[in-house]
Amino acid sequence: MSDKRHRIRVQGSWAKPLPKNSGATGAVSCNHQSKNAEPVPGSWGYGPQKTSKTFAFDQPTKPIRNVPPEKVIEQEGDYEISHGPSGLSRLRLLPGFLQPEEADWMFSKLLAELPWSQKTNFRQGEAYEEPRLTCWYGELPYTYAHSTMAANTQWHPLLLTLREAVEQVSGRSFNSLLCNLYRDGHDSISWHSDDEASLGAKPTIASLSLGDTRVFGLRKQPPPEENGDYTYVERIRIPLSHGTLLLMEGATQDDWQHQVAKEYHDRGPRINLTFRTIYPEPEGHRPGAKLRFTTTQQ
Incomplete structure (x- = not known):
């Protein structure tokens, strides 16, 4: 009981009235400021008050743009992927161009018997x-990336058998072949076009894949007003599996x-055979120079 009475007395002491002012010598309560007292700048309810800032919505100077979704091509067929001043860009995808058992044997033989080597290129010196x-x-x-691969007629x-089969299905003739061996997922080839002047205008490239599946990506060249920005261009993704033939035609390059x-997960080796037609370097072009499209080209 003594503890209870003590608590009541303590709580009651909190509720005692404030002492009254005692004239000139009395202190002014913080809650009862004198009418003649100067307001304290910056105190609540006194002094100059900052007006709340009004936020106005300004229409963006540039239109909001969405990045186009990436398209995926997996089914056999002919695909017209763009049509512009340079002409029609076409792809033809032929999965199963080679039967699995046949492709297995060819992959093993080419992996073991072709004269594979690592090429040295040059970029900005x-x-x-x-x-x-x-x-x-x-x-x-054949010259690209400022480095030349010597002629090889052997x-x-x-490869001669495969070239004949590719020529029959494509209706094109090819006099050269660039072979690429991707040893694992860390091997790659960066963004480029096969547009060297020695390949001529509107080249057809026939790409035959053997071995593990790798993703072949395409992206459209941006218009001049984009100043080389690829953010909003169209993109295509094509998984190229064992025995698949892909033709790139028209203005694709x-x-x-x-x-x-x-690719940073486990990938086995892949061989890519790219059949093409090559011509002597045009007069006035240095080896490996690019053939750029202009509106005056026919």
Whole structure:
């Protein structure tokens, strides 16, 4: 009981009235300021008050743009992917161009018997090794990335057989072949177009894949007003599986770039055979120079 009475007395002491002012000597309560007292600047309810800022919505100077969704092509067929001043860009996808057992045997033979080597390229005067192995077949040398692959007329017999089969289905003739070996998922080829002047205008590239599946990516060249910004361009994704043939035709090399990006999960080796037609370097062009489309081209 004594504790209870003590608590009541303590609580009651909190409720005692404030002491009254005692004249001139009395202190002014903080809650009862004198009418003649100067207001304290910055105190609540006194002094100059800041007006609340009004927020106005300004229409953006540039329209809001959405990044186009990436398209995926997996089914056999002919695809018109763009049509512009440079012409019509076409793809033809043929999964199962080679039967699995046949493709298995060819992959093993080419992996073991082709003269694979690592090419050294140059970028802004700096040398770097390509993140893949290559070899070249053709009566003429081939220059890209400021580095030349020497002419090689000693075609492997299996490659001659494959060239004939690709020519029959495509209706085109090819006199050269660039072979690429991607040893694992870390091997790659960066964004580029096969638009060297030695390949001529509107080249057809026939790409035959053997081995593990890798994603072949394409992105459209941005219009001049984008100043080289690829953020809002169209993109296409094509998984290229064992025995698949892909044809790139028309203005594809003028209007699109392609790549095989690095992949950071387990990937086995893949061989890519890219059949093409090469011509002597045009007069006035240095080896490996790009053939740029202009509106005056026919």
